[in-house]
Amino acid sequence: xxxxxxxxxxxxxxxxxxxxxxxxxxxxxxxxxxxxxxxxxxxxxxxxxxxxxxxxxxxxxxxxxxxxxxxxxxxxxxxxxxxxxxxxxxxxxxxxxxxxxxxxxxxxxxxxxxxxxxxxxxxxxxxxxxxxxxxxxxxxxxxxxxxxxxxxxxxxxxxxxxxx
Amino acid sequence: xxxxxxxxxxxxxxxxxxxxxxxxxxxxxxxxxxxxxxxxxxxxxxxxxxxxxxxxxxxxxxxxxxxxxxxxxxxxxxxxxxxxxxxxxxxxxxxxxxxxxxxxxxxxxxxxxxxxxxxxxxxxxxxxxxxxxxxxxxxxxxxxxxxxxxxxxxxxxxxxxxxxxxxxxxxxxxxxxxxxxxxxxxxxxxxxxxxxxxxxxxxxxxxxxxxxxxxxxxxxxxxxxxxxxxxxxxxxxxxxxxxxxxxxxxxxxxxxxxxxxxxxxxx
Numbered sequence: 001x002x003x004x005x006x007x008x009x010x011x012x013x014x015x016x017x018x019x020x021x022x023x024x025x026x027x028x029x030x031x032x033x034x035x036x037x038x039x040x041x042x043x044x045x046x047x048x049x050x051x052x053x054x055x056x057x058x059x060x061x062x063x064x065x066x067x068x069x070x071x072x073x074x075x076x077x078x079x080x081x082x083x084x085x086x087x088x089x090x091x092x093x094x095x096x097x098x099x100x101x102x103x104x105x106x107x108x109x110x111x112x113x114x115x116x117x118x119x120x121x122x123x124x125x126x127x128x129x130x131x132x133x134x135x136x137x138x139x140x141x142x143x144x145x146x147x148x149x150x151x152x153x154x155x156x157x158x159x160x161x162x163x164x
Numbered sequence: 165x166x167x168x169x170x171x172x173x174x175x176x177x178x179x180x181x182x183x184x185x186x187x188x189x190x191x192x193x194x195x196x197x198x199x200x201x202x203x204x205x206x207x208x209x210x211x212x213x214x215x216x217x218x219x220x221x222x223x224x225x226x227x228x229x230x231x232x233x234x235x236x237x238x239x240x241x242x243x244x245x246x247x248x249x250x251x252x253x254x255x256x257x258x259x260x261x262x263x264x265x266x267x268x269x270x271x272x273x274x275x276x277x278x279x280x281x282x283x284x285x286x287x288x289x290x291x292x293x294x295x296x297x298x299x300x301x302x303x304x305x306x307x308x309x310x311x312x313x314x315x316x317x318x319x320x321x322x323x324x325x326x327x328x329x330x331x332x333x334x335x336x337x338x339x340x341x342x343x344x345x346x347x348x349x350x351x352x353x354x355x356x357x358x359x360x361x362x363x364x365x366x367x368x369x370x371x372x373x374x375x376x377x378x379x380x381x382x383x384x385x386x387x388x389x390x391x392x393x394x395x396x397x398x399x400x401x402x403x404x405x406x407x408x409x410x411x412x413x414x415x416x417x418x419x420x421x422x423x424x425x426x427x428x429x430x431x
Contacts, residue, residue, distance in 0.1 A: 007231045015223045032224060032226045033226075040230075070386045110283050121218045141174065142178075151213050152214075
């Protein structure tokens with residue numbers, strides 16, 4: 001990828017990586033920090049990366065930055081996620097479906113959120129997701145299965161039945 | 165892949181749901197599901213789970229390494245400064261196009277008369293018509309230097325004013341058809357003078373709106389990386405005064421406000 005190609009692609013790639021990162025960590029500020037580091041890595045290596053490989057490279061680098069962030073926070077503050085885990089509202093409390101989806105996402109592990117985003121939004125194959133996140137295809141499938149089942153259960157508990 | 169069992173059924177079910185299994189494997193999974201109703205229930209949940217949609221509202225606002233792009237928030241602040249300047253120019257343009265008054269603010273030699281602040285305010289009152297004219301038109305509406313004092317520097321003049329014919333055409337084009345006649349016919353051909361060097365004194369005395377405009381411009385420039393750089397590049401007051409004595413350029417009020425704000429930042 002030439003410098004010019006990088007310059008042309010960088011704004012769009014940065015937006016996509018930020019969406020991915022926000023989905024994983026739940027914080028715009030943390031997401032942008034991770035993306036900025038990932039962009040710096042991509043810029044450093046842009047001569048070795050093909051244009052079509054730029055997005056997976058950036059998403060992978062962003063993911064690694066996020067994992068470093070989670071590890072650092074685990075050490076520093078003793079928690080593993082920036083989002084509250086297993087905090088499902090009572091079923092009688094009504095939520096907008098969008099909020100409900102957001103809340104159900106918050107109960108998932110970062111890996112599960114990343115895989116859902118990469119599969120549903122980015123449309124990557126299990127193999128590609130595995131390469132990007134450092135997981136095996138089997139692990140990706142298991143994480144995905146458990147993530148979807150958990151999400152659906154949470155939505156049911158929040159009063160959003162399977163037909164809604 | 166190993167046969168479906170209690171420890172690997174999840175990946176089997178993902179492949180099954182995706183339709184990636186051959187006929188024999190599919191039948192095997194279905195037989196296993198009949199014996200494991202809890203797994204069958206999980207498969208239903210899996211299939212019924214909503215798929216995520218792209219969150220297009222989220223964008224990256226930080227710097228882009230390697231491109232020199234500044235954070236978007238900074239760019240927005242600079243755009244705000246530009247908008248303030250455009251707003252500052254707008255009343256003058258609207259005024260010119262509204263009543264056909266060919267007056268404008270000019271910088272003049274020190275021995276030229278200085279119009280009191282109140283008259284400046286009158287000249288700057290925006291016309292009661294929507295501010296829809298583009299910035300380009302605002303600049304084009306500046307009239308030709310017919311009543312220009314002799315001391316105006318010709319080089320700077322050329323750089324800031326359009327050709328007389330174009331200005332005439334633009335003014336005619338911008339003139340409203342149903343507006344009442346202006347009541348300033350007496351002073352129609354007399355330019356309003358503002359000594360560039362007295363901008364700082366004149367503006368605050370002129371009008372509360374102009375003070376607010378100056379403060380807003382200053383704030384916007386202060387919040388802008390480029391604005392702060394510009395301010396640092398502004399010469400000290402005395403140097404600026406000397407420079408302007410030489411130039412005597414015809415200067416739109418928006419530029420005066422901006423220079424004023426930059427000078428204030430530089431102090």
